[in-house]
Amino acid sequence: MSSLPVHRYRRGSNDKKFTSDTFGNDFELFDPWTDNNLSTPTSFRWINQPKRKKEHEDKIAPALLSPTYGEKFRVKLDISCFDPETIKTTIEGRLLIIEAKKKHHHSNSENTKEQKIYDLPETVYEHADADHLVSYVTPNNLLIVDIPLCNREHEQRYLQSSSKASHSHHLLPYGQYRDQSFNYHHFHTSAFAPKVVDGGEHKRKLQMSLPMKNYRPEHIKVSVKNNDLIVQGEHISKDNQYLEKTYFYRSVILPPGTQTDHLQSHLTQDGHLQIEVPFIEYIPKN
Template sequence: MVEHKDVREVPVIPDTRTTEQHRREKVSHLEKTFGGKDKGAQKSPAPTGQQLSNIQADWWSDVNRWIRDAQRWWYDDMQRMKNSILALAPADEYDLDPTHMFGPMGIFGPGEDLSAVMRKMSRQMQALQQMADQEMVPVGERHAIVPEQSRMLDFLKDIYELGDDGKVHFKAQFNVDGFKPDEVKVTASKNRLNVMARSQKKTATSEHKRELCRTIYLPPSVDQEHLQCHFMHDGVLTVEAPLKGPDYNRLTFDKEHHLGIRPVGTGHEQSQDKSIVLKPTGHMGASVLQDGEHKKLHVEFPVEKGFDAKNICVHPESNEIVVTGNQESIEGEGMNKSIHRKEFRRSYTIPETVDPLSIHAQLVDNILVIEAPLIHTK
């Protein structure tokens, strides 16, 4: 990885596999390596690196469920992945000359980095919307890659995925079809991942330039020093990195493989961050609270008795926070055995999509309290 002060250039590595081939290989590797680990039957030695033995059994149960669902619902899973691929927008003068917006070599000024990223993302959303209005984007792809202006952070719900090592990774994919690997440049700095694609074709009588760009917010949990970038054979650019010390006691996946958060509850594993204590306000539903110089989302509602914190999942969707819960109880034995299952789902409209890893949730006396910082809302 090439670095210039606070800006890292991530080498673009050509890959002969398609996106689907790469995913098939990953699912197969995960099944061979971690299949059955939740039952104490890991099939091959654990990979080296961060201690995996310290991760609780609930996580390995989630990993095995992720693997089974990926194999069972392959078509749906691939369709969701394709819908999450980000389009590049036409580059403007600020993209072509980063000193307008970010200073020399794209370095942000003190205190201006996040607002600058939001402004750039907003301009690109407007450009993509104009492309859609002019029917330059296929109709079937509009909803996936051209969200409404208020939804420019929607990609956050899709950027965490299970990695080859059985841990959660940051993963963003971009449409670079029509470009060559050496025509794409990827850079990262505080709060920002930038993809620039440029091609130039000359003939005896004409010259054609194509310049596209996409900038997205890069969450602080991403280990930028280990970013990797692969240019897949089908024109998809995949940027991936491990996370910095995620707390697997509180991580899970929903039914569509979106990363979710388990609440902290009395009698269960506690979060690694002991400093975070959420307090009910008595105001049921969703609200936005002042948090120093910033704002945060606050949600609270009563949960029926009998639901354990470990069986509740909190995850963001497009401008919503969604909470699901399920609980099973078994009564009797043999022919008299019966299984009772209870489920619930609640959703609340919020000003913007939040980073799943920034969500904190606690179950306090059957009141579920959820908080998350808002990145863009003023």
């Protein structure tokens, strides 16, 4: 069993500017759908901006429904040698295609266009919302591509749970009084499989679990951003030209009463990420 550190970040409601460590190393905690209203540095460049919800629009990215699924696939690529203004990112079938022209210091040299193609994993392309792909270049010359994923199993569990809202005995462990502004059904049916258990000494705690058997402990990062729990698994590959990093993200908003400062995580021998955190029942204000 391997204990994993928990990285924490809090941003005040009036904090509208980036700082050097606002979203961790290489923007790993930046969510383009929820953080894109912040004042970005001039060296930050959008390639594919998030699509905004339009009136009468039927198809909206799950990530824009704040929240529905909380899953995405991310690709990182060092583009220091390329002209950011020439970058294009698209998805065709199961392929993620990145095109860009190399920089040349001689004015009479013609820029050479190069293409990088990723064969997306089956678990990604089958659930990818390709119409709402987002990509951008960070101040340290990293191209980041975020692909929102539709978790249909979670959607089905959520719809079943919501349809039985009047008989939701499974939500009773969260307390007799529950914060009406929080979606307990969404949390309870999430991929984190949460449950409220006895924490001893008349206290309670939340237990959550995610399968992570394809990741080594050093390639798993657990973060808390305000009240969002974010888990990312990293794959790194190298060749003669590129250092490539791909990530699988899962996130969920924790319910009111979760004591995030005391959240702990560890990876079991059978490859499950176990997360525990003290939980206090919500008490409405008089």
